[in-house]
Amino acid sequence: MNILVFGHSGQVATELAAAADLGFDLVDELTCLNRDLANLEDPEACARAIRDRQPDAVINAAAYTAVDRAEEDEARAAVINGAAPGAMARACAELGIPFVHISTDYVFAGDGTEPWTPDHPTAPLGAYGRTKLAGEEAVVAAGGSHAILRTSWVFSAHGNNFLKTMLRLGESRDKLTIVADQIGGPTPARDIALACLAMATGLVGHPQKSGIYHFSGAPDASWADFAREIFAVAGIDCAVEDIPSSAYPTPAARPLNSRMDCTSLETAFGVTRPDWRAATAGIVRALKG
Secondary structure (H helix, E strand, O other): OEEEEEOOOOHHHHHHHOOOOOOOOOOOEEEEEOOOOOOOOOHHHHHHHHHHHOOOEEEEOOOOOOOOHHHOOHHHHHHHHHHHHHHHHHHHHHHOOOEEEEEEHHHOOOOOOOOEOOOOOOOOOOHHHHHHHHHHHHHHHHOOOEEEEEEOOEEOOOOOOHHHHHHHHHOOOOEEEEEOOOEEOOEEHHHHHHHHHHHHHHHHHOHHHOEEEEEOOEOOEEHHHHHHHHHHHHOOOOEEEEEOHHHOOOOOOOOOEEOEOOHHHHHHHOOOOOEHHHHHHHHHHHHHO
16 A cells, blocks of 8 residues: 655654554555655645646645644644645545544643543634644545544654653752653553555545544643653652643633544544553653663
8 A cells, every 4th residue: 555644744644654663564564654755735736736647545634733833833833734634635635545633632621530532513712623624524525535633742853852851951950840640641652653654555445434533642641740740750850840820821722621432433443542651661762872
């Protein structure tokens, strides 16, 4: 199976590029397109890339992810997160091939304490969530075989993420204040990559499985809990003080409740929630050599 990936240096795209190392033997060829080959600010160029390469499936692992910057840069974020996925999905629909698109828990308001299901009403708090929701709607409207994977709190050994930031700060601080009232599931990028591959290959023979799915690590935790686990497995002596989100104001509001119900993903594609604690230990070991 020949899979085309939009994204090159991001956390999930990096893991997808190592699909053979992940042990995913259904993939014969996987091509990751960088910005020079597919600029997401030019949606039609993205569509042409699909038509020119004629893959068996497409995964969009690229996005505008600067949550705070998007508040002042929403027009650009809307093209990258909304218009570009829509153009990709339409090209895939024309060719009759599956399209897998990564989205986010930020499409929800983040209130309450119950896990969000894929059919819960959406109500994004800021520009990033609005543009990602626009992308979801464009993918569905294209009418082709598709899977939208909403995920949260992505981390890996690559790029910029919370785990790597905590390792860096923890080595030089005796104590850190970390938000404790935002609850969600830290999700390893490697497991997101595997989930995307499972959906892409699964949709080839079962287009009726098209829809929106949720995927996050287990168990649910706060950012402060996540930090404590990172320090524990890394052997870093840095205390964590719990603080509310109000004590750490940001340009964009963050959802307090990022819990996600991932039942439908397991039912449709056999993908189960990964234990983020085990992934954290493995990544820390890899980073520390």
